[in-house]
Amino acid sequence: MIRAHTVEQVRAAEAVLLAELPEGALMQRAAHGLAYAVLDLLGGGYGRRVLLLVGSGDNGGDALYAGVVLARRGAIVEAWLLSDKVHEAGLAALRAAGGRVRRLDTSSPGGSDYSTSQGPVSSPFDVVVDGIVGIGGRPGLRPQAVAALEAVRGIPVVAVDVPSGVDVDSGEVSGPHVTAEVTVTFGTHKIAHLVDPAAEAGGVTHLVDIGLDLPAPALEALQPADVAALLPRPASQAHKYTRGVVGIRTGSTTYPGAAMLSVAGADCGLAGMVRFVGDAAVLDRIRTVRPEIVGDGRVQAWVVGSGSHQTAEGQLSATLDDGVPIVVDADALEFADMVAGRRAVLTPHAGELAGMLGADRHEIEARPLHFVRRAAEAYRTTVLLKGRHTLIAHPGRPVRVTTTGTPWLATAGAGDVLGGLIGALLAGGLTPYDAASVGSWLHGAAATYASQGGPIVAGDVARALPAVVASLPA
Numbered sequence: 001m002i003r004a005h006t007v008e009q010v011r012a013a014e015a016v017l018l019a020e021l022p023e024g025a026l027m028q029r030a031a032h033g034l035a036y037a038v039l040d041l042l043g044g045g046y047g048r049r050v051l052l053l054v055g056s057g058d059n060g061g062d063a064l065y066a067g068v069v070l071a072r073r074g075a076i077v078e079a080w081l082l083s084d085k086v087h088e089a090g091l092a093a094l095r096a097a098g099g100r101v102r103r104l105d106t107s108s109p110g111g112s113d114y115s116t117s118q119g120p121v122s123s124p125f126d127v128v129v130d131g132i133v134g135i136g137g138r139p140g141l142r143p144q145a146v147a148a149l150e151a152v153r154g155i156p157v158v159a160v161d162v163p164s165g166v167d168v169d170s171g172e173v174s175g176p177h178v179t180a181e182v183t184v185t186f187g188t189h190k191i192a193h194l195v196d197p198a199a200e201a202g203g204v205t206h207l208v209d210i211g212l213d214l215p216a217p218a219l220e221a222l223q224p225a226d227v228a229a230l231l232p233r234p235a236s237q238a239h240k241y242t243r244g245v246v247g248i249r250t251g252s253t254t255y256p257g258a259a260m261l262s263v264a265g266a267d268c269g270l271a272g273m274v275r276f277v278g279d280a281a282v283l284d285r286i287r288t289v290r291p292e293i294v295g296d297g298r299v300q301a302w303v304v305g306s307g308s309h310q311t312a313e314g315q316l317s318a319t320l321d322d323g324v325p326i327v328v329d330a331d332a333l334e335f336a337d338m339v340a341g342r343r344a345v346l347t348p349h350a351g352e353l354a355g356m357l358g359a360d361r362h363e364i365e366a367r368p369l370h371f372v373r374r375a376a377e378a379y380r381t382t383v384l385l386k387g388r389h390t391l392i393a394h395p396g397r398p399v400r401v402t403t404t405g406t407p408w409l410a411t412a413g414a415g416d417v418l419g420g421l422i423g424a425l426l427a428g429g430l431t432p433y434d435a436a437s438v439g440s441w442l443h444g445a446a447a448t449y450a451s452q453g454g455p456i457v458a459g460d461v462a463r464a465l466p467a468v469v470a471s472l473p474a
């Protein structure tokens with residue numbers, strides 16, 4: 001499991017360790033981890049040109065001490081100080097190691113300092129280390145930092161702890177910020193490493209263990225071993241009914257494809273049987289390609305909504321009496337009030353969640369963590385907000401983030417497959433929270449598996465599911 005903690009949790013854990021360790025030891029751990037990540041990116045140190053952007057706090061201190069390690073490895077290190085305040089011991093150590101230092105004119109509003117008072121930026125650097133601001137920063141960047149970044153635009157950036165300028169605890173961005181190839185973080189992931197839009201700004205996250213002892217996380221991301229441990233697997237004496245039956249009430253004569261794709265997601269082999277309840281002509285079409293699909297009867301989970309069009313409300317209310325968990329998707333989300341407080345998974349994209357909460361789509365995209373939590377509290381059930389990093393919230397539990405997937409997954413019908421798959425996992429006995437997060441993980445992994453870097457359609461994702469399940473650790 002990848003876990004992410006809030007700044008407050010990190011500060012508390014750091015305080016314990018700082019009291020136990022000699023002064024500066026924790027920063028040395030961080031700086032060495034950072035330096036090795038930079039060496040890794042550059043393929044070595046000797047002769048490489050490294051620029052450190054150094055802010056006023058310990059984030060800048062990390063960058064300066066990493067510069068010391070890099071200079072000792074033969075790198076040509078230059079530090080641009082963006083504030084009058086600086087980590088003095090780190091600065092002295094960098095100077096002693098042969099690093100060059102430019103103290104920028106911080107009284108200027110920025111912009112032209114680099115070609116006037118400081119001289120032009122003559123030689124390009126191989127890498128920029130962003131030590132502008134870390135977990136102590138406020139969102140946004142000051143003009144000096146903006147100007148410095150502008151002067152080195154195009155050079156790969158390694159961010160120290162977080163890409164400077166993002167809101168660490170929410171993953172929101174509300175002004176200029178760093179966009180990094182790699183972010184080297186310490187002790188634990190922060191929320192901004194997993195939640196968009198900040199997560200996208202940080203590139204690949206590299207975690208350096210500095211020995212923090214941390215409480216329950218605010219956020220978590222399942223890894224293959226977690227998915228394998230949660231996956232419902234058939235017992236040796238299993239039969240189709242003990243494995244669970246999933247019922248699909250999706251599609252319509254207008255949208256038979258939605259029904260076929262929901263069924264394809266459900267019919268991945270993770271439930272014992274799949275029922276389709278809907279138009280007889282649609283069922284006939286499904287059976288021409290999936291003869292194992294049966295009609296109405298008892299189920300352990302329902303999937304409702306995609307392509308249901310005007311029938312969505314009726315389809316949803318028809319499932320309620322069974323008292324089994326329900327996946328509520330697409331057209332049925334408008335009637336999600338009906339499942340408030342019940343075992344359910346609501347699966348909106350940003351536009352649908354905007355409709356449910358009376359918010360604006362762009363607001364949801366800018367603050368996905370905030371809104372998915374709000375929806376889970378409002379509906380008192382599991383809410384899965386689709387996105388590049390899908391979020392799954394359930395009251396009282398850490399929000400789960402899905403980091404599998406590929407941009408090729410943005411294709412028609414992929415959501416129908418996901419709904420069916422989550423239904424199968426619910427029928428197999430998972431809680432709505434686990435079914436949503438395991439389903440979302442498998443869906444993303446199947447897309448990547450099917451895509452191999454190229455385009456895919458929704459049916460490819462469904463077809464890849466058994467292979468992805470088979471590839472999980474036993």
Ligand SMILES: NC(=O)C1=CN([C@@H]2O[C@H](COP(=O)(O)OP(=O)(O)OC[C@H]3O[C@@H](n4cnc5c(N)ncnc54)[C@H](OP(=O)(O)O)[C@@H]3O)[C@@H](O)[C@H]2O)[C@@H](O)CC1
Nearest residue numbers: 014026027030056057058059133134135136137138140161
């Ligand atoms: N604690 C530990 O044990 C360890 C900590 N570690 C490291 O320390 C980092 C946290 O260090 P920190 O607490 O000094 O805060 P940090 O983020 O460097 O700077 C905050 C200062 O910046 C300023 N500022 C604020 N907003 C700004 C903005 N938007 N743009 C520009 N400047 C802004 C503001 O100062 P001001 O200029 O306003 O006086 C504020 O005081 C952490 O991320 C990790 O890298 C590691 O070494 C591991 C051990």
Ligand SMILES: [K+]
Nearest residue numbers: 130133160164
């Ligand atoms: K930073």
